[in-house]
Amino acid sequence: MALIVQKFGGSSVANAQRVRNVASIITDTYKQGNDVVAVVSAQGDTTDDLIEKAAEINPKASKREMDSLLSAGEQMSSALLAMAIEAMGFPVVSLLGWQAGFRTDRHYGSARIKAIQPERLKAEIDKKKIVIVAGFQGLNSFDDITTLGRGGSDTSAVAIAAALHADRCQIFTDVEGVYTADPRKVEGARKLKEITYDEMLELATLGAQVLNNRSVEMAKKYNVEVEVLSSLKRVPGTIVKEAAKMEKMLVRGVTKDTDVARISIIGVPDIPGIAFKIFSKLAAMNMNVDIILQSVGRNNTKDIIFTVSKANGEAAVTALKESIDCLEGLDILCDTNVAKISVVGAGMETHPGTASKMFEALYENDINIQMISTSEIKISVLIDLASADRAVSAVHKAFFPVD
Amino acid sequence: MALIVQKFGGSSVANAQRVRNVASIITDTYKQGNDVVAVVSAQGDTTDDLIEKAAEINPKASKREMDSLLSAGEQMSSALLAMAIEAMGFPVVSLLGWQAGFRTDRHYGSARIKAIQPERLKAEIDKKKIVIVAGFQGLNSFDDITTLGRGGSDTSAVAIAAALHADRCQIFTDVEGVYTADPRKVEGARKLKEITYDEMLELATLGAQVLNNRSVEMAKKYNVEVEVLSSLKRVPGTIVKEAAKMEKMLVRGVTKDTDVARISIIGVPDIPGIAFKIFSKLAAMNMNVDIILQSVGRNNTKDIIFTVSKANGEAAVTALKESIDCLEGLDILCDTNVAKISVVGAGMETHPGTASKMFEALYENDINIQMISTSEIKISVLIDLASADRAVSAVHKAFFPVD
Numbered sequence: 001m002a003l004i005v006q007k008f009g010g011s012s013v014a015n016a017q018r019v020r021n022v023a024s025i026i027t028d029t030y031k032q033g034n035d036v037v038a039v040v041s042a043q044g045d046t047t048d049d050l051i052e053k054a055a056e057i058n059p060k061a062s063k064r065e066m067d068s069l070l071s072a073g074e075q076m077s078s079a080l081l082a083m084a085i086e087a088m089g090f091p092v093v094s095l096l097g098w099q100a101g102f103r104t105d106r107h108y109g110s111a112r113i114k115a116i117q118p119e120r121l122k123a124e125i126d127k128k129k130i131v132i133v134a135g136f137q138g139l140n141s142f143d144d145i146t147t148l149g150r151g152g153s154d155t156s157a158v159a160i161a162a163a164l165h166a167d168r169c170q171i172f173t174d175v176e177g178v179y180t181a182d183p184r185k186v187e188g189a190r191k192l193k194e195i196t197y198d199e200m201l202e203l204a205t206l207g208a209q210v211l212n213n214r215s216v217e218m219a220k221k222y223n224v225e226v227e228v229l230s231s232l233k234r235v236p237g238t239i240v241k242e243a244a245k246m247e248k249m250l251v252r253g254v255t256k257d258t259d260v261a262r263i264s265i266i267g268v269p270d271i272p273g274i275a276f277k278i279f280s281k282l283a284a285m286n287m288n289v290d291i292i293l294q295s296v297g298r299n300n301t302k303d304i305i306f307t308v309s310k311a312n313g314e315a316a317v318t319a320l321k322e323s324i325d326c327l328e329g330l331d332i333l334c335d336t337n338v339a340k341i342s343v344v345g346a347g348m349e350t351h352p353g354t355a356s357k358m359f360e361a362l363y364e365n366d367i368n369i370q371m372i373s374t375s376e377i378k379i380s381v382l383i384d385l386a387s388a389d390r391a392v393s394a395v396h397k398a399f400f401p402v403d
Numbered sequence: 404m405a406l407i408v409q410k411f412g413g414s415s416v417a418n419a420q421r422v423r424n425v426a427s428i429i430t431d432t433y434k435q436g437n438d439v440v441a442v443v444s445a446q447g448d449t450t451d452d453l454i455e456k457a458a459e460i461n462p463k464a465s466k467r468e469m470d471s472l473l474s475a476g477e478q479m480s481s482a483l484l485a486m487a488i489e490a491m492g493f494p495v496v497s498l499l500g501w502q503a504g505f506r507t508d509r510h511y512g513s514a515r516i517k518a519i520q521p522e523r524l525k526a527e528i529d530k531k532k533i534v535i536v537a538g539f540q541g542l543n544s545f546d547d548i549t550t551l552g553r554g555g556s557d558t559s560a561v562a563i564a565a566a567l568h569a570d571r572c573q574i575f576t577d578v579e580g581v582y583t584a585d586p587r588k589v590e591g592a593r594k595l596k597e598i599t600y601d602e603m604l605e606l607a608t609l610g611a612q613v614l615n616n617r618s619v620e621m622a623k624k625y626n627v628e629v630e631v632l633s634s635l636k637r638v639p640g641t642i643v644k645e646a647a648k649m650e651k652m653l654v655r656g657v658t659k660d661t662d663v664a665r666i667s668i669i670g671v672p673d674i675p676g677i678a679f680k681i682f683s684k685l686a687a688m689n690m691n692v693d694i695i696l697q698s699v700g701r702n703n704t705k706d707i708i709f710t711v712s713k714a715n716g717e718a719a720v721t722a723l724k725e726s727i728d729c730l731e732g733l734d735i736l737c738d739t740n741v742a743k744i745s746v747v748g749a750g751m752e753t754h755p756g757t758a759s760k761m762f763e764a765l766y767e768n769d770i771n772i773q774m775i776s777t778s779e780i781k782i783s784v785l786i787d788l789a790s791a792d793r794a795v796s797a798v799h800k801a802f803f804p805v806d
Contacts, residue, residue, distance in 0.1 A: 016456075016459045016460050019460055020460070050479065053419075053479075053483065054482075054483065054486055056419045057419050057422055057423070057483055057486050057487045057490065058486035058487060058489055058490035060489075060490070061486040061489060061490075062486070062489055064496075065482045065485045065486050065489065065497060066482075066486075068478060068481070068482040068485075068497055068499070069478070069479055069482035069483065069486075071478075072475040072478045072479045072482075075471060075472070075474075075475040075478065076453070076456075076472055076475045078471070079457075079468045079469070079471040079472035079475075080456065080457065080460055080472065082468045082471075083457055083460050083461035083464040083465070083468050083469075083472075084460045084461060086461055086463075086464060086465055086468065087460065087461035087463070087464075093467075094468055094471055096471070096548075099546060099547075120546070143502060143523070144502075145499075
């Protein structure tokens with residue numbers, strides 16, 4: 001007998017039939033002799049509908065009132081899911097975030113969980129009840145409802161699993177698990193049996209949004225074993241756990257990120273502090289800078305090239321032109337016709353051949369590399385947008401030959 | 404400067420434009436230098452929509468889960484109303500039932516308020532904030548959400564007014580106040596300036612559903628001055644208060660109730676305990692019996708005639724036939740072609756002419772009286788349904804002559 005935490009997203013409970021499907025997954029787990037706590041998101045488009053309703057009344061509504069409004073979405077879905085389980089004849093109780101003991105900081109709209117007071121949860125489990133928890137929400141020290149921000153229900157589930165020392169945290173989604181590449185686009189893409197927390201974090205950062213990043217960070221911190229799996233097909237998913245427990249594997253996956261703009265500042269005078277001025281300005285504007293490349297230019301100048309998200313591209317150019325004197329008159333260019341291709345895998349840090357294997361695959365397909373960035377478990381290259389899908393397939397084939 | 408509690412029903416906040424209208428009523432009251440606490444119901448059809456959604460998933464859902472589901476309706480409307488007030492530039496905060504300190508008993512679906520812990524309410528008022536409270540809901544001793552049953556937001560408002568010793572509790576509706584008769588049907592119907600709690604209770608019982616009965620009982624118990632007024636027209640409404648503070652008036656109003664079935668049991672053997680058996684059976688089935696009449700019949704028998712609501716009529720007949728032996732073979736008839744006409748007024752108890760004035764008006768209009776029932780502040784007669792509107796007009800004209 002084990003304690004299993006399960007999480008179901010909004011599309012998994014979008015209508016009465018899907019609510020019943022989720023109820024049957026939960027009760028099947030319970031029938032196998034497990035204790036079950038299920039965390040649920042708001043149904044389908046509920047959250048977006050509520051945001052629209054609020055915008056009609058007050059486009060600048062306070063985050064406190066928004067949180068009180070939006071948390072009603074999970075309140076409704078958790079009660080409805082409990083009713084579906086009642087209809088199947090199982091003991092069940094739904095709990096709101098504050099009833100389940102979620103205490104957060106004061107940041108309305110994107111609160112962080114400070115603690116879970118698990119007394120009520122434990123008491124209901126001890127009564128052999130299936131417990132349904134409204135995800136995405138908690139209570140701050142003012143006794144006001146807060147929400148955890150987008151994707152917060154994943155974090156709710158992992159936090160409960162950590163607080164209750166659950167045996168596993170299952171995140172049900174509309175995909176069957178984590179793949180070596182996008183299976184709709186890359187021939188031979190395979191579902192991974194397992195993956196490390198760090199690899200999962202890199203994949204999420206690179207645009208493969210299966211799991212919310214904060215939830216993976218929390219799972220890593222509290223060593224919660226997470227399984228990503230489908231709520232529609234009953235097949236094993238991908239398990240996310242710590243590296244020590246896992247078979248070594250060179251590369252876990254190949255990803256593509258097209259939300260990239262490349263900014264080039266050409267002929268920057270070679271005086272001290274110029275890079276500091278550029279990147280502190282961007283930081284002050286809350287812009288995340290990804291790959292940075294500085295090359296020696298002509299006549300005692302240098303070129304500084306970096307990437308930001310597409311939405312920040314033009315704003316970055318304008319801000320740098322206006323605020324930094326010594327860039328006056330220089331060419332500052334923004335190119336959005338680029339894509340970032342990455343290979344991710346904890347194994348590669350001890351295997352120097354990974355980078356050359358990736359570069360070889362691109363070379364053989366005539367794909368030019370504009371920038372390179374590496375970390376312990378990731379190699380990323382910036383290439384022409386038009387070649388992106390071809391690049392992913394070529395690199396994937398190099399690491400995962402089609403049998 | 405006064406403390407005013409205001410209550411707005413679901414139709415008053417049914418859409419964004421009406422939410423803004425209510426926000427302007429509240430802020431106008433606040434601008435006049437008053438502290439304001441506003442209690443709000445769920446928007447328009449929200450509650451019915453949620454009930455329907457639940458029925459699709461589980462027609463026999465537990466009341467606990469229904470309460471958690473339905474209370475989301477007021478949670479949404481209270482946040483939206485607060486946002487509308489924010490947009491007008493006023494300090495405001497919305498509170499859920501449990502945040503406003505509502506503690507109830509354990510009866511999910513129709514909980515009774517046991518206490519209001521007013522600390523948070525008082526603290527927000529002290530900060531000069533307009534406070535919006537989600538009506539209809541509270542928290543029981545399990546820390547579970549309960550609802551107060553239909554019309555519960557009226558009770559929420561009166562309870563807050565009592566707990567905070569408010570100067571007035573204003574109940575905003577879609578009518579302008581309490582009238583001497585239905586103004587859409589009776590020529591010369593007048594809006595009452597004031598009415599006693601007891602008169603209001605009789606009117607509500609008789610089908611003039613302006614105020615929820617429990618809220619009037621609570622207002623009487625705690626001596627809360629209630630004003631019933633329109634949320635659409637800004638004119639004075641009707642004030643409900645204790646009799647001692649009020650000018651004497653013979654009759655407050657004339658009402659019609661068509662939700663009546665008359666049950667006649669003809670030729671009941673005249674043996675002791677028969678009436679007890681009949682009415683204890685009906686009480687066990689939770690049927691409210693209104694007027695009861697027992698007449699002497701032929702050959703040592705009697706006729707027992709009484710009224711119940713239309714929905715209970717046939718069920719009462721069936722139950723009595725099946726369960727009481729000595730009624731076997733007797734005619735038990737159910738007539739739903741009847742209506743109850745009543746005059747209500749605290750003044751009539753010291754004025755013996757009221758009944759005769761009523762009967763005279765009916766006689767002059769050839770309307771036959773089938774049954775009569777009187778209380779200290781009410782005289783009711785049962786008549787033929789087809790004559791009901793004509794009867795109300797005739798009786799109204801007798802007490803309130805058209806000038």
